[in-house]
Amino acid sequence: MLAMTGVRARVRAELTEEILAVARRHLAEQGAAALSLRAVARDVGMVSSAVYRYFASRDELLTALIVEAFDAVGQAAEDADASRPRDDLAGRWLAMARAIRGWAIANPQQYALVYGSPVPGYAAPQDTVDPAARVSLVLLQLLVDGVAAGTLDDERIETSRALRTDLARLREFAPGVPDGVLVRGLHAWTWLFGHISYELFGHLHRVIEDYDAFFDLQAARTGEEVLGSHL
Amino acid sequence: MLAMTGVRARVRAELTEEILAVARRHLAEQGAAALSLRAVARDVGMVSSAVYRYFASRDELLTALIVEAFDAVGQAAEDADASRPRDDLAGRWLAMARAIRGWAIANPQQYALVYGSPVPGYAAPQDTVDPAARVSLVLLQLLVDGVAAGTLDDERIETSRALRTDLARLREFAPGVPDGVLVRGLHAWTWLFGHISYELFGHLHRVIEDYDAFFDLQAARTGEEVLGSHL
DNA sequence: TGTACATCAGTGAACGCGCGTTCACTGATGTAC
DNA sequence: TGTACATCAGTGAACGCGCGTTCACTGATGTAC
DSSP states (O other): OGGGGSHHHHHHHHHHHHHHHHHHHHHHHHOGGGOOHHHHHHHHTSOGGGGGGTOSSHHHHHHHHHHHHHHHHHHHHHHHHHTSOTTOHHHHHHHHHHHHHHHHHHSHHHHHHHHSSOOTTOOOOGGGHHHHHHHHHHHHHHHHHHHHHTOSOOOOOOOOHHHHHHHHHHGGGSTTOOHHHHHHHHHHHHHHHHHHHHHHTTTTTTTOSOHHHHHHHHHHHHHHHHHOTTO | OGGGGSHHHHHHHHHHHHHHHHHHHHHHHHOGGGOOHHHHHHHHTSOGGGGGGTOSSHHHHHHHHHHHHHHHHHHHHHHHHHTSOTTOHHHHHHHHHHHHHHHHHHSHHHHHHHHSSOOTTOOOOGGGHHHHHHHHHHHHHHHHHHHHTTOSOOOOOOOOHHHHHHHHHHGGGSTTOOHHHHHHHHHHHHHHHHHHHHHHTTTTTTTOSOHHHHHHHHHHHHHHHHHOTTO
């Protein structure tokens, strides 16, 4: 047990991190599809088979990168959210939205890895579920705070019983937030990732040039729609 | 010249179509990353080098598939739009949104090819620009009709001069549509593709089960936001 | 503290595979006179 | 209508490349007594 924290264990941890760092760089430079165990091994200065002492397969390495990416967006969103006063809902939303977009622009391949097309032949294991949820919890907490503070109004929605059940299940992570508010929040959410993807994947090319202004304008609009314009 | 429509030309057209058909099937089954000239050639019953008589490179084959995909969404949107009375703006929007989502669900790999992460190492040539724009023109026409009919109200927006210029340029394809309406339309647009991607790429997994009801609810919300709730 | 044994990291070769693209060629189909 | 030539489609072999994964192995590091 003590040995687990001995030299061998420390070297192992360092090398694991080094492999990940190289893999991260390859991902950033070439994208997930071009990520190869052999190339990573070469850059680490190992023979390719040695990597198998650290990661059981290419998929496992990919999983590690996916978890990292989800954690990074989550962290960015949490930090941004925490940078505003708790009762400044609009400010928190805008800060969070900008932080997520900022992270995406700074790390386009990592963004594409988790929010773009699924990697062919790769099935996300259970390990990615919690990290994936992290960023969404920031939004849900925003809704919780807004409802608790009484600044977020419910609205009537008409929909299926099945969707009511879905929303009730989601409410476990957003206690007290009524369906109408949840639906507005989800709408903002899909808009946000839609906007970022649309921009990042080139669909605004030759249409919009002032990307930042366009995003800010739309993010503010979205904030008003979710939070109510009386803020 | 007459010979161009002779046997050789007809066989050539047929074989080109057959190669495309096989490529389309491979794309649908395996995704763009796994699309290989050699595999396509095998399935067509040709030697791989023979495909080069029809497509100069793998990228050119991919371009053809991209153009097809853009045309298919465009067609679906146009058909849906045309299925409603011209003055039923909300109906047209909803039909169009559903048609685009329906096409995406029926053709997930083709959707991912054009609206997902860019294919690494592939640069979209000029040929894809017009087909790509086709689907967007349906929305813009909707806005034009709404403004012309007087049912779409402008709103004040505050933004940069650069974005004003962008919007003015976009207005060439939507004569008479003021900035406020354009911005609402673009918001709906990014929401739509965001929602579809979010759903299709698995981010609603274990969150929403009644996908259809969820989409319809949100699409209706979006319609009200763009068109005004007085419809 | 010293020794025998077990664990582990890393090597190097190999397996089996697939890819895009080029090139010299054969034979069939079209064109010009 | 018949013949000589040009065009074109498709073949088969090759180039040069990279990949994930396995396996028997060496040598170093740790563990137990």
